[in-house]
Each structure stands twice: as structure tokens, then as C-alpha cells.
Amino acid sequence: RSTNGWNLKVQWTDGSSQWIPLKILKESNPIEVAEFAISRNIDDEPAFSWWVPYVMRKRDRIISSVNSRVKRVTHKYGVEIPNSVEACYQLDKKNGNTLWRDALNREMNNLRVAFDILEDKRSLPPGYTKSSGHIIFDVRMTLERKARWVKDGHKTRNPDNCTYAGVVSRESVRIALTTAALNGMKVCACDIQNAYLQAPSSEKHYVICGPEFGLENVGKYGIIVRALYGGKSAGADYWRHVRAAMTNMNFITCKADPDVWMRPGKKSDGTVYWQYVLLYTDDILAIMEEPEEFIRKELASYFTIKEKSIGVPTQYLGNKVSQVTMQNGVKCWSFSSSQYVQSAVKNVEEYLSKTNDKLPVRNRSPWTSNYRPECDVTPELSPTKAAYYQSLIGVLRWIVELGRADICMEVSAMASMMASPREGHLQQLFQTFSFLKARHNGVMVFDSSEPTIDRNLFIKEDWSAAAYGECKEEIPSNMPEGKGFEMTMRAFVDSDHAGDTATRRSRTGFIIFLNNSPISWFSKRQTSVETSSFGSEFVAMKLCCEYIRGLRYKLRMMGISVSEPTFVFGDNQSVLANVGKPHSILKKKSSSIAYHFVREGVAKDEWRTTYLNTHLNPSDMLTKSLPGGEKRTLFTSYFLHYL
DSSP: OOOTTOEEEEEOTTSOEEEEEHHHHHHHSHHHHHHHHHHTTOTTSHHHHTTHHHHHHHHHHHHHHHHHHSOOOOEETTEEOOSSHHHHHHHHHHHTSOHHHHHHHHHHHHHGGGEEEESSGGGOOTTOEEOOEEEEEEEOTTOOEEEEEEEOGGGSOOOSSOOOOOOOOHHHHHHHHHHHHHTTOEEEEEEBTTGGGGSBOOSOEEEEOOGGGOGGGTTOEEEEOBOOTTOTTHHHHHHHHHHHHHHHTTOEEOSSOTTEEEEEEEOTTSOEEEEEEEEETTEEEEEESSHHHHHHHTGGGTSOBOGGGOBSOSEETTEEEEEEEOTTSOEEEEEEOHHHHHHHHHHHHHHHHTTTOOOOOSOSSSSOTTOOGGGOOSOBOOHHHHHHHHHHHHHHHHHHHTTOGGGHHHHHHHHTTTTSOBHHHHHHHHHHHHHHHHTTTOEEEEBOSOOOOOGGGSOOOOOTTSTTOSOOOOOOTTOOOOOSOOOOEEEEEEEETTOOTTTOOOEEEEEEEETBEEEEEEEEEOSSOOSSHHHHHHHHHHHHHHHHHHHHHHHHHTTOOOOSOEEEEESOHHHHHHHHOTTOOOOOGGGHHHHHHHHHHHHTTSEEEEEOOGGGOGGGGGTSOOOSSHHHHHHHTTTOBOO
16 A cells, blocks of 8 residues: 555646655645546556545545535425426426526526627637536516526636625625715615626626527527626626726725715705715615616616616615604604515424424423523534524524624524534534514614714823823724714623633624614624623623724725714723723733723723713623523613514
């Protein structure tokens, strides 16, 4: 059993090549070497025969195990979904209609501009390599059939240029909607039709046309000339195309979020303000005095806009969007995830009905009383059920992103069990869905009204004699001029010391408001074990203040003035004394980094801190699972209405 005497020539990504001993390659790239040996018919040589079959069997076992965890969808909303063009035709014949064929024809008609079909294969330009694609079929919530031709980008070589393409963050959307209400700006939404197809492709690929291209084109070469879904550079190609268009319309990109675009504008009363355009791939939000006019006259000159999508937003990223009037008369925007939650609950109920099970009833909290997921010793889930568990976690995490911060802690804790989920963990997810079913109508309101704060509680101390001296907050030199009304930033922070009974790690939780609008919420297990509640609370305070610093930077780069400090509420008096008193001394050296970071921010007047009773601190909900009752209801009311 030896590999002596064998060297293989390896070509590196920069084009150079080198002879490497088989002994080294066998350890670093066993699967690639084994596949190479089989393809060259040398796997029966003594240097290969004793290990290649073992590596290939192990590869097959790993692939089989992964495939068994993949949830294969055959039906959606009760409609059978085809997995190929041939199956599409067969299903239509079976159902006595042409719904799938019509969906396929619509997609291929829209796709015509993306291909330059050659009549003569010999006219293929030099430098082009072969690619392929496939059709993905789906069903919308309206039961409309949908087909999408997707390029097999995973089979093509990695491009030399950057392929990154971002989308606007949900945090930026919440900020923009809050400032829109505060400054009396209108909001208009629209969709770009066949977004990727409007951008030229930077990749040089061609495909051999299949039956979906029409019988007259089967077997011909089709050069890909537009960005296509699935292509490795498609997202970046589209992003660069949009960037060029926005620049031509005199917009500048926000330095803190490159998918927030802004330009100065003037209202009819002469007030100068910032106009915003938020890009989430093909979903556009325009925020200005006359956003619909901008979309129809300016944006439509660069992109094909879906006519029916233009108007006041009603749906955005899975949320129902609406304008509401608060009791104080303030008009503001709101997000409701009710439709998405009800759809998710219905899917879970259909899954349980197959085994004659039902969701638990009369639940007042996401977990059963005193449940600890890390202590669960029920049997591990089968691969199929484990895949289902992971899919439910994905659904719940998106629900949290949509605004259901009241289940943020529970979802975070259950997500940490995805590597080896158990029967008890799955049952608790069903408990969470039961809780959501009874309370699906939670609405997150981006209330722009000014909060009531007793500023006398936030005393500004004299830090000139402290170690930090006369320090000031660093103001970005390249920030745009602040326009419009300023907003007050508040933060509530807490930790659950040693809450994880298996590792004794603590959990950090905080929530941040602009005026009365919830902007961000966070719940995560800390990465180290703290020996006291003082240490865990200081780590939580540091994480919260780090986020505050980033948010203050983002506001300034969006042209929103920030002159006041952020008002931080905590419930550990020892931490607050160490943070707020210039001459306090740290007695736990293990907390020194958090200690100095937070204190320096106080000295710069970036934030000020004060005490808040734990029974009034809404971030307590983000550190531990609270039972149903008055306390949970009180904390939920901070960021959800109409429950």
C-alpha cells in the first residue's frame, strides 16, 4: 500500500502548473484525485487500487445522506408541480387544461431577448463555452402557474470579476418608512418586469436549445446575451446596470447601504429634502413628494415597469403594508405578517394531518412552560424529519424578520439545535406555530411620534479628568447634509446570565427604536461563559452599543441629522454605575474591553445610560421565554399592535 513514484501535474487557478506527489494530493484532494484516476483508467494501478474504491463509496454515502435530507416538493397549495418540460405537458393532458403550458410559453416569450439563436453552429464567436439550463415550476398563492428558465450556473467556471449583488436591508426600509411619515413624504412601489433580462451578461456562454425553445430551434446554439437567473454573474450584472441608471438620474448611493439611493429635492413649499429609492432586486420603493411621477417619467425610461405594480405599497417582502392613524392623530406606515403567518400555519397543519395530528390548542406562549431545548433528551429526528425541522426554522426566522420580534428569542434558541434536532424540538416548533395561529394579526407600526423621555435621568458627566480626556464622537467627513426632522434613538438591553443550562452561556437581547418605531431587535447566545451577571450584562451592553454606533453612522449617511446621544436603558445597576461614573473602577479585568468601549462612548456622548426596572424592560423578552400573561403582553405592546 504505497504511492511512491507517482506524481500528478496540477494546474493552478493562475494558469501555472506544478508536479505534486500523489501522497500529498491523496490527502488534500482525495475525491478529485480518485475521479481523475477513474477517468484515466489508472484506478487499477497498485498506487490507486487500495484506496480509490473506499473514497468513492464514502463520497456516495455522503451525497446520499445529504439528498435524503432534501425536501422534494411535488405539490403546492394542493396543485401537483411538474419537474420537467415533458412532465408539464403530461400534467396538462391529465388535467384537461393548458395552465402549465401557458406558463412555460409566457416565460420563453419573455426570454427571447436573452438569447441570440444561431442558424449555423459554425458562426459561434470565439471564447464562448457551453452552458445549460432547466425549467423550475411553481405555484403562486393565487394558484397561478409559474415557470422560470434557470441557467445552470453551478456547472460553469467561476468568473474572474466580483459577483456580489446586495439588496436593501430591512433595517433601512424601516428607517425610510419612519422618516417618510415624519417628514410628510409619500411612498410608491413598483416592480421591474423581467429584471435580470434588462441587463447585459458579462459571461460568454451558449446553450443547446431544448424543446422549450420551440421545435424549430431544437438543437441550435443560443448565445446568452442577457443576465439570467442562476448565472454566477447575473446578480452583479443586474446590480451594475441599475447602478448606472440611478447615477444617470443624479442619485448617489448611501455609503452605509449601497442599495439605498438618494438625491436632493425641493418640495412645493420650497423645503429642501432627500428623495430616496430603495432597491430589493426588482422591488422598488420610491419615497419623495411625488414618487409615482418619478416612477412613470424617470425610472420607466430606463426599465420596463409592471403597470399593475405602480402605486401605494400593499405588499413588500411578504408583509402587508398599510398606512394607519395612531390615537394621537399621527399617520404612519405599518407591516403586517398575518398573511404569511397564516399561510405557514396552514402548511404545518396540512403536514400534521397526514398523520392525523393537530397543532396544540390554547397556547399563550411560544413554548410550553419551563421548556429548555438544550436539556431535551427525546430521540433524534430521522433525516426526513430533520430536513422538515430545518425548513420550519427558515420559515420562522423570516417571520421574525417580518416583524414578529415577540418570538425572536425562541426561534434563535431552536435554530441552534438544527445540527441534531430531536422529537421534542419539533413538538416545540408546533407549539410556536400554534401560538402564531392564535395571534397572527400582530402589526408592527413605524410610529414617528416623539417618545416621552425624562432627560433628567441621563446626566451628562464631566469626563475631562478621566482616562479618555476631552474626546468627541467621530463624525464622518463625507456624510451628506442632514435634512428633515431629527429622530430620537432609544435602546433597551438585557442579558439572561448562564441561561443555557448545558453550556452556561448567557443570552444577549436588545431592541432599538427611532422615535416610537422599532428598527432592530437582537437575541443571541453569547460566545463565551461569564462567571457573573455583571460580566454577561456588560457583554450585552457592549454588543448593543456597537450596533448603536453603526446605526448612528447609517442615519448620518442617509442624510438624517443625529445631534443627540442615544438613550440606553438597562436593568443592572452595577454595570450602569461602571459605565456612567467617570471615576468608577473596574474590578473584573475579564470585562475590560467591554468596560472601556462602552465608557468611551459615554464620554464621547454617543450614548447615555440609565436604570430601568427589569419588569419594565422589553428586552427581557429577547433573553428568555416568557409565559403568557401580563408581562408578555406588556412587552409585546412595545413593538406590536392589535394583538
